[in-house]
Amino acid sequence: MTKKKKFSPGLIVVYVVLIIWALTTIYPILWVIQNSFKAKDKILANSFALPLGDLFTTANFRKAFETTDIFGAYKSSLFISTMVALMVVLLAGMGAYALARYKFPGSNLVNSLIIGAMMFPAFATVISVYQMEFKWGIASTGSWFLNMVSVILPQIAGNMAFAMVVLTGYIKGLPIELEEAAYMEGCNAFQIYFKVIMPLTKPSFATVAIFSFLWSYNDLFTQSFFLRRPDMYSITQMLNNISAKEGTDYGMMAAVVALIIVPVIIVYCCLQKQIIKGMIAGAVKG
Amino acid sequence: MGANIYRNKKPAFVFLFPAFLFMVVLLYYPFFKTILNSFMHLKQLGATATEFNSPWYANYEEMLHDPNVWTSVKNTIIMMVVTLVGQVGIAIVLALMVDNIGRGKQFFRTVFFFPIVISATALGLMFNLIFLYDKGMVNQLLELLGKQNLTDWKAEGIALFTMMAPVMWQYVGFYFVILVTGLNNISDELYEAARIDGATALQRVRYISVPLLHNVICTCSILAVTGALKVFDLPWVMFPKGMPLKSTFLTGTYMYYHTMETKNVDYGAALAVLIVVLGVVLAKVVNAIFREKDY
Numbered sequence: 001m002t003k004k005k006k007f008s009p010g011l012i013v014v015y016v017v018l019i020i021w022a023l024t025t026i027y028p029i030l031w032v033i034q035n036s037f038k039a040k041d042k043i044l045a046n047s048f049a050l051p052l053g054d055l056f057t058t059a060n061f062r063k064a065f066e067t068t069d070i071f072g073a074y075k076s077s078l079f080i081s082t083m084v085a086l087m088v089v090l091l092a093g094m095g096a097y098a099l100a101r102y103k104f105p106g107s108n109l110v111n112s113l114i115i116g117a118m119m120f121p122a123f124a125t126v127i128s129v130y131q132m133e134f135k136w137g138i139a140s141t142g143s144w145f146l147n148m149v150s151v152i153l154p155q156i157a158g159n160m161a162f163a164m165v166v167l168t169g170y171i172k173g174l175p176i177e178l179e180e181a182a183y184m185e186g187c188n189a190f191q192i193y194f195k196v197i198m199p200l201t202k203p204s205f206a207t208v209a210i211f212s213f214l215w216s217y218n219d220l221f222t223q224s225f226f227l228r229r230p231d232m233y234s235i236t237q238m239l240n241n242i243s244a245k246e247g248t249d250y251g252m253m254a255a256v257v258a259l260i261i262v263p264v265i266i267v268y269c270c271l272q273k274q275i276i277k278g279m280i281a282g283a284v285k286g
Numbered sequence: 287m288g289a290n291i292y293r294n295k296k297p298a299f300v301f302l303f304p305a306f307l308f309m310v311v312l313l314y315y316p317f318f319k320t321i322l323n324s325f326m327h328l329k330q331l332g333a334t335a336t337e338f339n340s341p342w343y344a345n346y347e348e349m350l351h352d353p354n355v356w357t358s359v360k361n362t363i364i365m366m367v368v369t370l371v372g373q374v375g376i377a378i379v380l381a382l383m384v385d386n387i388g389r390g391k392q393f394f395r396t397v398f399f400f401p402i403v404i405s406a407t408a409l410g411l412m413f414n415l416i417f418l419y420d421k422g423m424v425n426q427l428l429e430l431l432g433k434q435n436l437t438d439w440k441a442e443g444i445a446l447f448t449m450m451a452p453v454m455w456q457y458v459g460f461y462f463v464i465l466v467t468g469l470n471n472i473s474d475e476l477y478e479a480a481r482i483d484g485a486t487a488l489q490r491v492r493y494i495s496v497p498l499l500h501n502v503i504c505t506c507s508i509l510a511v512t513g514a515l516k517v518f519d520l521p522w523v524m525f526p527k528g529m530p531l532k533s534t535f536l537t538g539t540y541m542y543y544h545t546m547e548t549k550n551v552d553y554g555a556a557l558a559v560l561i562v563v564l565g566v567v568l569a570k571v572v573n574a575i576f577r578e579k580d581y
């Protein structure tokens with residue numbers, strides 16, 4: 001290997017710097033997790049001690065489950081994000097197929113409309129979307145399902161353009177011979193899409209789905225407009241609310257943060273390659 | 287042959303229709319409606335505006351006299367500089383370092399990237415504990431190092447730092463991964479040739495890695511600047527309502543503050559328009575500065 005070298009003073013410095021930065025990303029998380037097992041006054045006295053022996057307590061977690069509906073929040077968040085990811089993949093995939101394969105008058109205009117749609121930040125649309133959905137009778141109703149739909153719709157729209165750009169590029173690169181073969185066998189355009197294109201586009205679908213899912217799952221801005229009833233809170237809304245109300249109960253705050261972060265870390269460790277790819281591909285989105 | 291399958295254009299419209307319905311109804315129409323709303327009298331979220339403000343440009347006039355608008359624009363621009371210099375700068379250094387080591391590349395990639403996966407809201411709560419006055423992690427650490435008095439990290443003057451440091455920290459790994467991918471695309475033969483000619487490691491970085499990375503660095507810079515305009519979650523959780531003394535508002539959080547907290551919805555719409563204008567102008571400026579070069 002050309003790049004492999006013997007240990008030199010320079011290389012040691014490089015490793016030290018890299019390890020220091022790695023500590024800044026790992027240690028704060030470990031710190032929160034270890035303090036979630038300690039009583040508030042023990043955190044304030046010495047937060048660096050491990051929660052062993054007398055220091056150890058699960059009271060924070062018990063209180064976290066009592067004061068917040070953490071399972072309800074997980075339910076809302078997972079439902080919203082899964083629906084967003086599925087709908088984006090399905091609808092953007094269909095649109096991308098048409099853009100990649102059909103030549104029709106006005107396709108330039110269609111393309112610039114898609115690029116333009118990536119430029120709108122959520123700030124610019126949320127007030128009017130809320131107004132519109134309120135008029136339709138789906139925003140701020142008593143129904144859990146309608147409230148979820150009111151968040152899902154704008155989040156699908158927000159991811160659509162980006163997903164179409166990524167998928168169009170991918171479908172254009174697929175060999176057209178397979179479609180021709182299917183056509184010869186008597187498939188129509190819809191059968192070709194569902195039976196030939198969709199299975200072949202799986203890797204790109206995964207990228208788009210992961211990005212849409214995470215973006216929706218981590219979003220606070222849009223969700224805080226549409227999910228304002230405590231029994232309908234998503235995870236981010238629940239966190240925002242608990243921090244405003246119980247922000248001084250440090251032990252419980254640490255427990256809540258741990259309950260939210262740890263599952264994400266586990267999923268990330270299992271799927272890191274796909275997640276990193278999806279997030280980088282999603283960077284172009286507005 | 288391919289043309290044969292796709293000569294019938296009708297299915298294309300069926301395929302495109304749902305996606306376009308979403309974009310037109312939930313992006314384009316609301317955007318123009320927001321512009322209209324910014325001229326109307328609208329004091330309740332969800333209500334329909336019926337009359338214009340008098341004069342119709344009242345919100346924009348108010349914006350000129352509103353000191354908080356200037357604070358938030360100023361803070362947003364500081365945020366851009368911080369993300370540009372901090373995120374991209376640190377990411378370049380880390381990427382060049384990782385490119386020159388043998389073991390542990392994958393480990394550092396995994397570890398540096400993972401703050402991005404966690405929601406900024408949860409990170410905001412975490413940093414609230416870390417920067418706690420009496421006494422979070424940072425103040426306890428400083429005490430161990432021999433500092434006598436506690437620092438109030440949320441006091442005026444230092445609050446901006448406390449808000450921007452976590453935002454910067456979270457996204458370093460993102461640009462790091464983009465840059466490492468760019469570095470992997472540089473062929474080993476170039477480094478080999480330089481080594482034979484007697485170039486030191488630093489010279490190889492200076493004369494091979496950095497110039498060949500130019501376009502990737504440009505992409506990262508554009509992403510960092512446009513990304514800074516969209517920062518909302520973490521600042522809002524750590525410094526709700528622009529506290530202390532409305533000094534930490536960003537354009538995004540200030541727009542949210544007026545829309546949700548003061549019920550001045552039409553003013554919020556006007557601020558949203560300001561955000562879009564700011565975004566377009568800044569994207570143009572950054573594009574002009576960091577134009578991609580062909581090699």
